[in-house]
Amino acid sequence: MLSVALHLGIVIVLFAGFKWSPSIPESMNVQLNAPLQDEAVPEEEIVNAATVDEAKVQEQIEAIQAQERARQEEIAELERRAQAAKKQREAEQQRQRELEAQQRAERERLAREQQEAEKKRQEAEKAAEAAAERRKREEEAARKAEAERKKREEEARRLEEERKRKEEEARQRAERERQLQEQLAEERKARAAARSRQIQSEVGKYTALIRSTIQRNLITDPSMRGKECKVRIRVASSGFVISVNTISGDTAVCQATQNAVFKAGTLPVSSDPEIFKEMETIDLTVQPEFN
Missing domain, CATH: 1.10.287 (Helix Hairpins)
Structure with a gap:
């Protein structure tokens, strides 16, 4: 133009x-x-x-x-x-x-960079959120683990205290049991001693009665003066004479003693089984008595 x-x-x-x-x-x-x-x-x-x-x-x-x-x-x-x-x-x-x-x-x-930056920012935010969530879970897990550890420690301490308490109770029971056993043993020993004394007393009493019975049935003569005979007598629980055996002594006295025992037939014995057990077999020394 x-x-x-x-x-x-x-x-x-x-x-x-x-x-x-x-x-x-x-x-x-x-x-x-x-x-x-x-x-x-x-x-x-x-x-x-x-x-x-x-x-x-x-x-x-x-x-x-x-x-x-x-x-x-x-x-x-x-x-x-x-x-x-x-x-x-x-x-x-x-x-x-x-x-x-x-x-x-x-x-x-710039738009791509902004998009990339925005993407990275979002990824960073997601990563931060994931890290925060992971850290939260880890903290929660650590808290639970710590609580569980304290609980286990408390349970262990309680169990240990319970064990010590039970041990102490067991020790005390054992001590009481020992003391009781000792006391019972002492009581048994005392009762046994008393029973033994009673049995021996009863045995002595019945032995004296048997000796008296033999003396009543013993036929003597002057030649027997100063002589004796030791015999072993076995009796039943009823007092029935089962056997009479000479242990030692004068023959005449021993023969007369055997005759006297068989003549009596039944000797006085205790109805108490323990006392009878001590008298089931009696070793008795017989000396003729003269007025």
Whole structure:
């Protein structure tokens, strides 16, 4: 559009110059028209005037041509500038496009970086949340483990105290049992001693009764004076005489003792089994008695 306008201007200027160039200046027109007036102009002057006018016309033409060349040069300069401006504008547009492309690429890069950063932030948040949750679980597990450890320690301490208490109770029971056993043993010993004394007393009493029974049934003679016989008598629980055996002593006294025992048939014995057991077999020494 700028080039078309410049060419249109040039055409208009050339047309104006063409219209103006054949025109004769007013001063020259006056001189040329002078012969039409009343005074006559010499031919030499007319020639000189025509020469002068032609020179001026030529000068004007050259001036117009110079102006035309100047305008052409100006138009060329304008076209050159327009081309340069166009190239510069195109270069600027290219730079603008490149800049926009760079900016778009930069925005896209920033968007990607922001997305990546957001993704990393979200991942970091998730990781932090997971770590916090894991730490919470670990802390809870540690708390439970500590509570369980304390519980086990408390249970162990309670069991140990219970064990010691039971041991102490067992020791005390054992001590009481020992003391009781000792007391019972002493009591049994005392009862046994008392029973033994009682049995021996009873045995002695029944032995005396048996000896008295034998003495009542013993047939003696003076030859037996100072003599004795030791016999072993076995009796039943009823007192029935089972056997009489001589252990040692005078034969006559022993024979008389045996006869006396068999004559009695039944000897006095205790109905108490323990006392009878001591009297079941009796070793008895018999000495004839004389009044």
